Amino acid sequence: xxxxxxxxxxxxxxxxxxxxxxxxIIQTSNFAFSTVDEMRNAFADEYSTYLYSxxxxxxxxxxxxxxxxxxxxxxxxxxxxxxxxxxxAVLANVxxxxxxxxxxxxxxxxxxxxxxxxxxxxxxxTYIDGRDISNFxxxxxxxxxxxxxxxxxxxxxxLQDLEAVAVLAxxxxxxxxxxxxxxxxxxxxxxxxxxxxxxQSATKYISGHSDTVAGVLSGGSEMITxxxxxxYMNIGSGISPFSAWLLLRGLRTLPARLDRITVTTMKVIKxxxxxxxxxxxxxxxxxxxxxxxLAKKQMTGACGLxxxxxxxxxxxxxxxxxxxxxxxxxxxxxxxxxxxxxxKCSGITRSNFRAENIxxxxxxxxxxxxxxEYLIEDLEQAFQNC
Numbered sequence: 501x502x503x504x505x506x507x508x509x510x511x512x513x514x515x516x517x518x519x520x521x522x523x524x525i526i527q528t529s530n531f532a533f534s535t536v537d538e539m540r541n542a543f544a545d546e547y548s549t550y551l552y553s554x555x556x557x558x559x560x561x562x563x564x565x566x567x568x569x570x571x572x573x574x575x576x577x578x579x580x581x582x583x584x585x586x587x588x589a590v591l592a593n594v595x596x597x598x599x600x601x602x603x604x605x606x607x608x609x610x611x612x613x614x615x616x617x618x619x620x621x622x623x624x625x626t627y628i629d630g631r632d633i634s635n636f637x638x639x640x641x642x643x644x645x646x647x648x649x650x651x652x653x654x655x656x657x658x659l660q661d662l663e664a665v666a667v668l669a670x671x672x673x674x675x676x677x678x679x680x681x682x683x684x685x686x687x688x689x690x691x692x693x694x695x696x697x698x699x700q701s702a703t704k705y706i707s708g709h710s711d712t713v714a715g716v717l718s719g720g721s722e723m724i725t726x727x728x729x730x731x732y733m734n735i736g737s738g739i740s741p742f743s744a745w746l747l748l749r750g751l752r753t754l755p756a757r758l759d760r761i762t763v764t765t766m767k768v769i770k771x772x773x774x775x776x777x778x779x780x781x782x783x784x785x786x787x788x789x790x791x792x793x794l795a796k797k798q799m800t801g802a803c804g805l806x807x808x809x810x811x812x813x814x815x816x817x818x819x820x821x822x823x824x825x826x827x828x829x830x831x832x833x834x835x836x837x838x839x840x841x842x843x844k845c846s847g848i849t850r851s852n853f854r855a856e857n858i859x860x861x862x863x864x865x866x867x868x869x870x871x872x873e874y875l876i877e878d879l880e881q882a883f884q885n886c
Contacts (some may be wrong), residue, residue, distance in 0.1 A: 501569050503686070507751045511565035525745045526558040547728050552609040554731055559741040563748050567706075570685035572692045573718035575725070577732055578744060583609035584737035585715030588882075592727045593646050593675045598623045601639045602648040603630035603660060609678060610648065615848050630660035631791065633668065640672055648777050649695070650677040652795075654834075655807055655844070655864060657682070657784040659791045659797070662798055666694025678746030687801035688759060691718065704835025705803070708750040708757050712743045714812050739864065757837075757869065761804040767866040771876050772808050780877070804867040805834050812861055815853035817886050822863070824885040827870065827878045834866035839875055843863050 501510065517524045532537040542551040551554050560578055569578035579585040590613060594600065594799035602614060604627045615624040628635040630649065638747040639649075647669050651660045662678060667675045678690040682700040690698040700706070719729070731736065736765055740745075769786065772778045783806040784795040795802070812818050828839045830846075845853055846863040853860050867875065 503570070503755065504761060505515075505568050507754060508570045510569055511562045523559065523562055523728070523745065523748050525741050526553075527741050527834035528557075529553050532868070535719070535855050545612065546733070547725055553741065554736055554738055555728070557738075557741050557744070558795070560739060561795075563739075563744045563751075565686055566748070566751060567685070567702075567716050567720050569719070571680075571698055571716075573716040573724075574721040576716060576718040577724055577728060578702070578739045578747070579715040579732075579737045580641050580739050580743070581713050581737075582607075582679075582699065582703060584735070585699045585717040586677075586679070587613060588727055588731035588735065588737065589677050589699055589717050590614075590648065592723075592731050593677075594618065594621075594623050595645070596621045596623070597643060599641050599644045599650060600646045601626040601636060601644055601649050601674075602627055603653070603658070604628060606648060606650050607681075610679070612651075614648075626636045626842070627790045629658075630665075631658055633661055636665055636668055640674070641667075644672065644674055645766060647674050647676045649676065649690075651678060651680075651690075652682045652784050652800075652802075653690075654805065655802045655862065656782055657789070657802075657807070659784065659794050659798075661696055661794060662690050662693040668884075669696075683799055683801070683803070684754070684758070684807060686755060686798045687803065692758060693798060694698040696720070697723065698821075701833075702747055703756065704833060705758065706747050706750050706755060708836060709746070710833070710836035710838060712746045714739050714747055716744055719830075727867070731884040758801065758803050760869060761867055762870045763803075764870075765806065767872045767873060768865070768879075769806060772806075775883065777811050777886075778808050779811050781860075782807040784810075805864065807862050807864050809858055810861050810863060812886075813855050815850050817841050818845055818861065818863065821882045821886040826876055826881070827874065828865070828882075837869045839868040839870055 542549045562857045564576045602625050626639045628639050649660050666676055676695045677694045677697045680698050684705045697719040699717045702716050703868045769781055772781050785802040822843055828841050831840045842864050845860055
């Protein structure tokens with residue numbers, strides 16, 4: 501299915517809504533029935549009709565169908581956050597006494613689930629360096645039910661060979677889950693590589709406007725239906741119709757935004773690599789990236805998130821650099837129209853800063869939609885001030 505068709509036409513059925521170009525917001529909490537028998541059928545299978553917007557809603561359905569098609573998946577659910585999508589995907593595939601294999605240092609709320617919540621039910625997690633497929637083989641146990649992936653991750657952009665991991669997992673009847681927030685479905689399609697469930701934070705590139713929070717979970721229809729009837733409905737983590745509409749709006753411009761951001765990012769990387777205050781730039785499609793061959797194999801782009809290591813002897817130098825930025829905002833997340841920066845040292849106390857620890861000198865930069873020179877000039881004046 502053509503990407504332009506998915507983004508602009510697929511699943512919209514405009515003839516049902518007065519041929520409106522923009523999709524409607526069906527801002528209702530529930531739906532009426534003509535007969536008791538119709539209501540009875542809805543109670544029997546809420547995934548087959550509209551009963552209550554905690555479950556299905558027409559605006560949300562348009563979005564679900566588009567996102568599933570972009571992922572190359574049979575079906576999809578949209579959650580009120582990326583963390584909720586992670587929670588449902590994992591919870592649906594573990595049981596008491598179970599075991600998970602996860603890449604080392606996954607997203608904060610995935611790790612919190614693995615380290616704090618699931619141990620209450622005697623579910624354990626083994627963390628590994630996912631760059632080597634042998635580490636997965638060694639970590640798998642007879643009661644392993646989930647392999648959790650994040651490729652690339654969002655700081656040093658370590659990759660996993662998704663196809664190889666999928667083959668291994670299927671040999672052991674293990675469910676694979678991959679966080680694809682970094683690439684979006686436009687630049688990487690884990691399901692086509694054999695991954696069972698792929699999730700992403702739609703807060704980022706799908707929205708593109710930093711005005712809504714959402715998560716996406718795509719996979720086979722049987723699995724998604726099972727999650728809908730259990731974790732999705734029971735936790736009550738569905739997205740609102742208005743938020744779904746904002747994401748539909750974001751999809752219209754997704755390719756154009758990614759294209760522009762990609763061009764600007766490469767220019768900013770070139771600038772940073774030559775700067776005397778920069779020790780290293782980390783970006784998965786950079787020529788010096790250690791997993792470049794794998795990145796080119798399973799990714800068609802990398803967009804706007806990069807990390808650079810600043811030459812600094814004291815944490816105050818990094819803080820002064822960030823505080824001196826006039827246009828690039830100090831904030832978490834990425835994927836919106838605005839450029840953002842977050843220094844790794846913001847997560848540690850000043851007394852624990854160690855200049856010899858390269859991670860303490862990392863800064864994660866997201867390149868937004870601003871003009872290239874506008875961003876480079878801001879970076880340059882901040883370097884001069886520190």
